[in-house]
Amino acid sequence: MTPKEYQYLGKGRRLVEGLDKVTGRARYAGDVVLPGMLHARPLLSPYAHAKIVSIDKSAAACMPGVVAVLTADDLPTRDRVMASRNSAVLAKERVLFRGQPVAVVVGETPAAAQDGADAVAIEYEPLPVVADMLQAMAPDAPLIWPEGLPRAESDLTAAHAAVETEAETLARTPSNVHAEDHFKRGDVVQGFREADVIIERTYTSPIVHQTYMEPHAAVAEPDPYRGSVTIYTGTQGQFMVRDEVARILGLPKSKVRIVPQTLGGGFGAKYGIIEPLVGAVALTLQRPVRLALTRSEDFLTTTPSPACRIELKIGAKKDGALTAIQARVLLDNGVFAFALGGIAATLLGGYYKCSHVQIDFYEVLTNKPQAGAYRAPTAPQATFALESHMDELARALQLDPLELRLKNAAETGDPTGTGEIWPDMGLKVVLETLKEHPAWQNRVTGPNEGIGLAVGGWPCFMTPSSAICRVDSDGTVRLHLGSVDISGVNSSLVLVAAEVLGVSPDQIELIQGDTVTGPYGAHSGGSQTTYSMSGAVANAAAEAKRKLLELASDHFEARAEDLEIRNGLVQVKGVPGHTVSLGELVEVAQTKGGGPGPIVGEGHAAVEQNAPAFTVHLAKVRVDPETGQVTPIQYVVVQDVGFALNPLMVEGQIHGGAVQSLGWALQEAMLYDDEGQLLTGSLMDYAVPKFDSVPGIEAVLVNNPSPLGPFGARGVGEPPITAGPAAIANAIRDAVGVRLTDLPLRSERVWQALQEKREA
């Protein structure tokens, strides 16, 4: 079957859970109500670094409705090493970042818990704070972990991605640089010697928060007789969080059940931050407990994207051929390790062909919340640096910026920045597509307007996955999965089953399993869900179809291969008059002795290779020279999606990613003062893009089929967030002639740069 012959795939179809979401029926973790459920309120550290001198629970403990005031010593985790944000359930002895949970007050009602929380008196003794990454690297800087970084077995660090960082993390002298790594191919000294032009600049990007619509929330229900706990939560990966909670609480995996609820956004941050705490509290009190963070708590205590500094030097010949790329990358990990430098290196040395590459990265500790994954972690930062640089190279060489990229673009088989080999990839094809696109062909700019380009991309990952496909006696087809929908993936998987089985997607129901009821599936991260799950779903549906046709073969007295299913009816191929419905066949299956049994198909997929996905963004902006305000007025995303199973969902992903990318470019930053106090702890202070600040976004889907993926699909989620900051920076340069290297590109920075340019 070729894409042209598909009946359901490749055609836009709306969200399967849309009705639930617009009617408020969708059940998020915070909506879960259990009989006898208690409410927990956390007390977060007001200091970025302090000794806990005393905690006086007495006033709170005797307030009406307060059930318990719990500190680290009260929980089953009391003796466990705190080696990550997830495992730092409650602070012991000292606090290390503003927003670290220190105690939790549990009440019969949310109000009682809050009143209790207000009455707990905690005395702190402030200690010196290392809030800044460069300050943290100074030889005389106070050490965050004077006795070395604590370690526990297999953290979820970098769990969103399959890249091994190879970071040299063991046996180091205590330092705030807890890990570093060095990738090299060729010899950059030689490369720069060959260059006609060398450009060197430093780029910075701030801490950015994932700012999902739904702050973290979870409800934990203990089973006192089994010593087990069930946690209802919004997560991107029920199995991953199950393993994490079990590890942190010291329970066998079988004693932890994670029931994923409808997720109000994750973007890499919903992998077990509050579940260990809620689980520990429920097991301690042996009652169900609910914890839902407020927006400000969520800003303070979760794991945003790390601040990043990239010192970049690139050399090129007159014809544009790159001769050397050298980068020094610093990443601000906050108080615990969360090594991501490997991904930045993969991309910095991987977008373009270049014989001489050297990338050194350093993971730095500061008194800030631990860094975490945010949609294509470190890719926006790395891409901002590299693609701003490419623009400057084009200017210096007086080359067309698109041609310069096309000339150097990496191809299948080329090395990435860490020395891996790119499998089948389509960077050139997206550039060629944009080259022919009217937005590029017919580009015009008025006064103070400019156009910028940037490429972006993501390796995209994969996980072996399974699926069950069952057909009911009314013809309803049910898919039972162990994955979580965060971006319309279920609405695509339904189409996969519909296509394979030949039934309307309306007849297909998808069941999101928990860690007990669901077959193991990919977690929703690394742009892998569709790529990993579709094959499993297709195989499960094919197995169900095989059994149905075996039964129909008896019915029609025809060979199964001569039969087909069209619109839920089986017929002899090309003989549409005489049909039997799937439901009728299932009735037979459920009653016929010696038959094939009820129609249940198991399917799995364990794709051998990832399918990287590349994109090129074109941004047109208008800059107000008086205020520095940048207004995006056109935005085009050309992305290699392999094959869009459900174009509506793919476009939605691209729109969402591009909007977040504009947030990175123009607005978002978590700002901390010198004492490590968060200055942007609410949506009044932390600026995310809104409807009126986003231009129309055109998504151009390039179908460059992946060789191993289901129906040629590739991952879609992460690439669209990568290229925006560079595209916008390049458009500003085009519009008003200033090169900005520090994100976000807010009005005051643009105005300042314009002032400096005028003064120069």
Next chain:
Amino acid sequence: MTPKEYQYLGKGRRLVEGLDKVTGRARYAGDVVLPGMLHARPLLSPYAHAKIVSIDKSAAACMPGVVAVLTADDLPTRDRVMASRNSAVLAKERVLFRGQPVAVVVGETPAAAQDGADAVAIEYEPLPVVADMLQAMAPDAPLIWPEGLPRAESDLTAAHAAVETEAETLARTPSNVHAEDHFKRGDVVQGFREADVIIERTYTSPIVHQTYMEPHAAVAEPDPYRGSVTIYTGTQGQFMVRDEVARILGLPKSKVRIVPQTLGGGFGAKYGIIEPLVGAVALTLQRPVRLALTRSEDFLTTTPSPACRIELKIGAKKDGALTAIQARVLLDNGVFAFALGGIAATLLGGYYKCSHVQIDFYEVLTNKPQAGAYRAPTAPQATFALESHMDELARALQLDPLELRLKNAAETGDPTGTGEIWPDMGLKVVLETLKEHPAWQNRVTGPNEGIGLAVGGWPCFMTPSSAICRVDSDGTVRLHLGSVDISGVNSSLVLVAAEVLGVSPDQIELIQGDTVTGPYGAHSGGSQTTYSMSGAVANAAAEAKRKLLELASDHFEARAEDLEIRNGLVQVKGVPGHTVSLGELVEVAQTKGGGPGPIVGEGHAAVEQNAPAFTVHLAKVRVDPETGQVTPIQYVVVQDVGFALNPLMVEGQIHGGAVQSLGWALQEAMLYDDEGQLLTGSLMDYAVPKFDSVPGIEAVLVNNPSPLGPFGARGVGEPPITAGPAAIANAIRDAVGVRLTDLPLRSERVWQALQEKREA
């Protein structure tokens, strides 16, 4: 593998859900609490037949906390035909039996609903009542359905059994005999001509209630936007009840979800009696609604076993060979059809070889609740008649009662009473086993003591079933099933998976699926669950094992067939030193590209033939000649169980069935007066056996393997209830010389018979 080599099968193991049950953690339907849940109280008709003149809701409707007072016209079922107890959601125009639901009051609390119910004023106009079966058959009897029995498509009638009754139910002149059928082989006139002895007697048995521990309860939750409803209930078959509710409420099956809860006993009666009402109320009010019947309501409004009258005539030669069996069977169906005569006929003409058989049965309507299935429906009644008769024949012919039965016992290939052919069966082997048993060999009786024998049996049924077996990364094995545990079947299925996989049963978890999450499986009726499900479970486990060994084959660099799993560890056969755990293999499966994928095994079974199971009971009683009180002092059940997968559960089933059988024999009867008023509507009046009235019961398990069943197992649940009444009646005859033919054999009846004997 032979039974002797089994590691887990055939060894007694306690209930997997035992901990939940003894700690009160098991969640029954009545324990379900949903946010915003309302409470429903039914108003049951106080008359057995009456016109509903008026229903005044006004006082109730304005009481605080009363949400609604609903009658038939208020429900979505208002225009549907009421053709069965299940579909008679609320009465319209007239009531037909004492206890028929007429209205329902819904309140915010149970108390508000009850207060409201007390305030509803219903005016009735009593109509003539036909309470008695013989009265109903009189030519001038008032007709229950003057315009003919209402019919709706595919009722659940006889759904507990796979026997087709072939009853001639169409195009009859309106009569209270709504169906009859006539089975014949040979010529009984000829048979009686050949007989040396002919015995003729009439046996009666009353309405008996299933008296499960848990009265009916259900909670229904509507989805207003989909028009669908989810019902949490205690049922024996989630799929069957789903189909029934959908049919009655006029919804597609996909709009009804049945979530089975832990079941507190069913015995044939938990197939959708209250679910249509609860579902209709929830859909009407668009709020979750709970309905839990009180014990008295449950007695009044559910579907007990039918009263039965059997006129039996048997002829035999001097050597004991039966020459003719003739029976006329009357069954009291109550107000709706529930045809069971076919099963009575199967057994009456099927226990013994006989060339001339004629069985005529009549299904009679009366103003009483519709009859329903109760554990081996009509088998205790038919067996009571036949086996009392066989005892009298032995006396008349001066033959050993055991030898008489052995001589005539049917064997594989012999016809049943309806002309079907018995598949592999073991009636002779149970008789031969008892013959050698000390209880028979060394039988001694003191004064007023007697011993009675009776055989019993059940065809046992089967349904195609499926199962999913998943292995988790900690080695936990999960079985996902769509069946319901009513008698420890899950505790046997766990052993099946353990045996096939080679892991401890402690590592195995069983998930009871609902109609959305569970793969289709056999409902728990007809003694079919273990027989139908075990094969599916074994096949699913074998498929999971195959995948595990495929991975282990890589690990050990050995052929999969040279590997084995022992105690959850894979090793090369006979090389126990070097092992890899299932969890480790699953970790590989869940990460290895190009591998077999997560370990999920689908399995199904669609056994081609049923495996009937026979039993012989030996009862020893002591009769107090002054009071007529009968005390069972010894009870032995010899049963062909094929192979006892879990002997502890099988013995438990046999004990339970024998105890219920003693209830039939000595105590239980639902008594109605001439106006159709129930006189025994509570456990104060309706006498079930208690600890102090039951002797020690010895269960002797005969392993006579079924040829097609899993590991040779047969159905176990129903046979043990069949033989008790006859065994006890025969023991009383042996003890004090009186033959009792009307169940139950209460003291006053025995005393009366002794008086008559003394007077004669």
